[in-house]
Amino acid sequence: MRTSIIASALLCASSAICTDQQLPLGSSPLLSSQSDDDAPPYRSKLLSLHKSLVSIKSTSGLEQEVGEWLADYFFDKGWTSNIQFVPPRENTPEGHERLNIIAWPSDVDVPDPKVLLTSHIDTVPPHIPYSIEDGEVTKSTMISGRGSVDAKASIAAMVTALDELLDAGKVSADDVMLLFVVGEEVSGEGMRWFNDSLDGVDHPPHFDAVIFGEPTENKLACGHKGALFCHLEAQGEAGHSGYPWLAKSANELMVRAMSKVLSADLGSSERFGNTTVNLGVIEGGVAENVIPEHASAGIMVRVALGPQKSGGEVVRQRIQAILDEVDEEAFTFHCGQSYGFVETNCDVDGFETMVANYGTDVPHLQGGFTRYLYGPGTILVAHGPRENITVGDLETAVEGYQKLVLNALGN
Numbered sequence: 421m422r423t424s425i426i427a428s429a430l431l432c433a434s435s436a437i438c439t440d441q442q443l444p445l446g447s448s449p450l451l452s453s454q455s456d457d458d459a460p461p462y463r464s465k466l467l468s469l470h471k472s473l474v475s476i477k478s479t480s481g482l483e484q485e486v487g488e489w490l491a492d493y494f495f496d497k498g499w500t501s502n503i504q505f506v507p508p509r510e511n512t513p514e515g516h517e518r519l520n521i522i523a524w525p526s527d528v529d530v531p532d533p534k535v536l537l538t539s540h541i542d543t544v545p546p547h548i549p550y551s552i553e554d555g556e557v558t559k560s561t562m563i564s565g566r567g568s569v570d571a572k573a574s575i576a577a578m579v580t581a582l583d584e585l586l587d588a589g590k591v592s593a594d595d596v597m598l599l600f601v602v603g604e605e606v607s608g609e610g611m612r613w614f615n616d617s618l619d620g621v622d623h624p625p626h627f628d629a630v631i632f633g634e635p636t637e638n639k640l641a642c643g644h645k646g647a648l649f650c651h652l653e654a655q656g657e658a659g660h661s662g663y664p665w666l667a668k669s670a671n672e673l674m675v676r677a678m679s680k681v682l683s684a685d686l687g688s689s690e691r692f693g694n695t696t697v698n699l700g701v702i703e704g705g706v707a708e709n710v711i712p713e714h715a716s717a718g719i720m721v722r723v724a725l726g727p728q729k730s731g732g733e734v735v736r737q738r739i740q741a742i743l744d745e746v747d748e749e750a751f752t753f754h755c756g757q758s759y760g761f762v763e764t765n766c767d768v769d770g771f772e773t774m775v776a777n778y779g780t781d782v783p784h785l786q787g788g789f790t791r792y793l794y795g796p797g798t799i800l801v802a803h804g805p806r807e808n809i810t811v812g813d814l815e816t817a818v819e820g821y822q823k824l825v826l827n828a829l830g831n
Contacts, residue, residue: 574633731760
């Protein structure tokens, strides 16, 4: 098996397990169907890879099967590949591994590629089986299933794009590398683990450019909003519901505070619009006739302020001021992941541009490289019950990734 190591310390220093043994070979059935006249020669290969990936359940924390499948896929292609083990999540079963997959087409043990293409192999729940419309496959044929857009479409298109460039001799095998990570949909721990593994390595790769795959409707993103992941608790005083003036309702405090937060101007910018808040979780109370003593809430803030390093903290302070205005003593407010808006390079000829309201792994990989954000499909169907993409969108992404790789290499 052509399995190597970027550097022993790079992949193993912060990992409990490393291996170079072959994993069980996964199946990759070809799609047998007719195609329209303008179908690219790689269509069958692209759709087969996409089908195999989407068919495998890989919700965050349960990515082992798809990671193993990819490792075997690259082995079968004759590429050099490596597995990076990432710590389990709370929902990860005992004995289940979480795998970042790193692959490159050259046979060197310590590569130094100029361009890295990366996306994530985890999805949100629940798993939705793969399906494709019946009949002749054309550019308008619809493919559905969890991850069909976010982000297994990007993975399939990236791999196919590199295959085409390598076969045409337009890039060198030493120029490129692929990285597919776990955990992007929750806290980005897969990319963070890879990033931290680079510290202290004698000869880490020095990327000139990194292309991040996410659904951007095949437009080149100029960046995306920042993020705050926050937990809020309100402490009141329990009492009989018939005498509310003798107690202090934690639920009432929470409702008043959230109403103010949701209606407040938390900051905006010309490119990224307004900062928005999603009240994703709210809990409180024990019974209808008991004034609640405790309430909690989870909020997700999409930050339109910059810079990336401190924009999130500015918004956090503004929310804290609102909570203090409602009640200086009742609230406990803690935010974990925090960053301001993220800027990426969108100055490439031949692409429409956009900005994204969602978060990505872009801020989790540090370095002085040029950052691109691009991929097939629309975020408006991702995470929903009807996640879907057309064959044409997948094929357009293959061409787009080829353009970005060549642009990054100065070709």
